[in-house]
Amino acid sequence: MVAVGGGGGGARRRRAWRWAMRAAASAVLWTAVVQVASIAGLFRPRVLADCGGKGGAAAASGLAALAGEDSLAARLSPPALVPKRIYKSNGYLLVTCNGGLNQMRAGICDMVTIARHLNLTLVVPELDKRSFWADPSDFGDIFDVDHFINSLRDELMIVKELPLKLQLRTKKRLYSMPPVSWSNETYYLKRILPLARKHKVIHFDKSDARLANNGLPIQLQMLRCRVNFEALRFTPQIEALGRKLISTLQRRSGQFVVLHLRYEMDMLSFSGCTHGCSGKETEELTKMRYAYPWWKEKEIDSEVKRLQGLCPLTPxxxxxxxxxxxxxxxxxxxxxxxxxxxxxxxxxxxKAAYPKLVSTFSIIFIFVLKTFDLDAYMLSSVLYQVRKEKILSPDELRPFQNHSTQMAALDYMVSLASDIFIPSYDGNMARVVEGHRRSDSDRSFSRLFIVLCINRHY
Known part of the structure; x- marks a missing residue:
């Protein structure tokens, strides 16, 4: 009996000891949580907040201010990264783009889509530096590279450069080719994927019109749009200057029209459209067309092409x-x-019909005239409204000199923000801007094919 009684007392003491230890541990844990949270300024127990009268009110005010700071910090902080897609890469894809900004932009959308479809790792594309525009800008001078990489990480891997081992290898030997124009996804799966697996690195030396527009799986079409409308964001410097330009135009009249007047020398030479040009100008444009071997069409009948609706409208x-x-x-x-x-x-x-004309080129031209103190009459004759408003300062304009692609990026931003966008030619910019504006769904777009109507006017 004694043994049984002694055993029962020991069990009760052990249970009491366990409850005491649990209570002590809970108290220690609670104290630690309160202390740590209080130091961080993120938590204040209600019982403490209610003590001290005015002191409690002051503490609440301080917490409210802190919450405001946290909210501001959240708005300024970079967005959370999308989850990374994990896949076994079949090789690396190098791309050299060709053409102007919008032709390269459309090409980049295609290259991302192709790399995703083939499970390749895309190296940040190289921009065109040898065409008519001779712009030395790199991808990072136009687009936000980090945003481009991070915004698409749930689709494919994009790197800024090849691994060192492959860099050394490609200096000795690189498999380079232009993909067949307007090819569908089957071509890339059957022809390109085996080459990528074999060579580990494959280089596309052209990016324009390399993927079919129609008949592709909806997932690939959606990725194209996502690249264009979300991933290809301009650099913060271009974005800031573009917003200032847009704001100034909106303040000036509330609404404005963007006219994409595709009447530059390269366009007329490439297309062979010389309507309204002098004999000397026609000869100059023809010589230029023959000077570029990758412009395949040489002998062009300007009037026939114009009647087919394939020429840009003249000013x-x-x-x-x-x-x-x-x-x-x-x-x-x-x-x-x-x-x-x-x-x-x-x-x-x-200009006689619409004296309120503004263009980034005219702004640059005025800056050059001022810089070199050229003829005052010439200066006063170039877009008076721009000179009067001083839309952009010389310091803001200086980085854009001799960088036509960066100038085109400003035009792109203004075109998206305009109340009405009117292209004079159904080219790359007209199509890319149209798609972007349609994605915003609150902008107007006017496409004009009226050559025959104009002929009747004459």
Whole structure:
């Protein structure tokens, strides 16, 4: 009996000891949590907040201020990364883009889609530096590289450069090729994927129109759009200057029209469209076309091509269009283009009808005239509205000199933000901007094919 009684007392003491230890541990843990959280300024127990009268109110006010700081920090902090897609890479894809900004932009969308479809690792594309524009800008001078990589990490791996071992290997030997134009996904699976697996690194020396527009799986089409509308974000410097330009245009009149006047020398030479040009200008454009071997079409009948609707509208023709559409003389029109071929002579009719013309090229031209103290009359004759408003300062403009692709990026931003966008030619910019504006679903787009109507006017 004694043994049994002693055993029962020991069991009760052990149970009491366990409960005491649990209570002590809970108290220690609670104290630690309160202390750590209080130091971080993220938590304050209600019983402590209610003590001290005015002190409690002051503490609550301090916490509210802290919450405001946290909210601001959250807005300024970079967005959370999308989950990374894990897959076994079949090799690396190097890409050399060709063409102007929007042709390269469309090509990059295709290259990302192809790399994703073939489970390749894409190296950040190289931009065109040898074409008519001779712009030395790299991908990172135009687009936000880190955003490009991170925003697509749930689709494919993108790297800034090849691993060192492969860099050394490709200096000795690199398999380079232009993919067949307008190819579908089957071509890339059957022809390109085996080459990528064999060589480990494959180089596409052209990016334009290398993927079919239609008949592709919806997932690939959606990825194309995602690249164009989300992943290809301009650098913070270009974005900031573009927003300033847009804001100034909006303050000036509330609304503005963007006219993509595709009437630069390269366009006329490539297309062979010489309507309205002098004999000397036609000869100059023809010589230029023969000087570029990768421009395949050499002998072109300008009038036949124009009647087929394949030529850009001239400045004189687009003036008739704007009048027919009801735009009044006080309409603020931003010209998104490079240097207009024929200069002031070809713009005279348009400027007489619509004196409120603005363009990034004219802003740069004024800056150059000021810099070199050239003829004051010439300065005063170039877009008075721009000179008066001083949209951009010389320091802001300086980095854009001799960088036509960066200038085109500003035009792209202004085109997206405009109330109405009117292209004079159904080219790369018209198509890419149209798609981007449609994705926003609250912008107007006007596509004009009216050559025959203009002919009747004449």
């Amino acid at each position: 004189e023709e687009i003036t008739l269009v704007l009048k027919a559409l009801g735009f009044t003389k006080d309409t603020l029109i931003y010209i998104a283009s490079g240097e207009i071929y024929g200069g002031e002579r070809r713009l005279a009719v348009l």
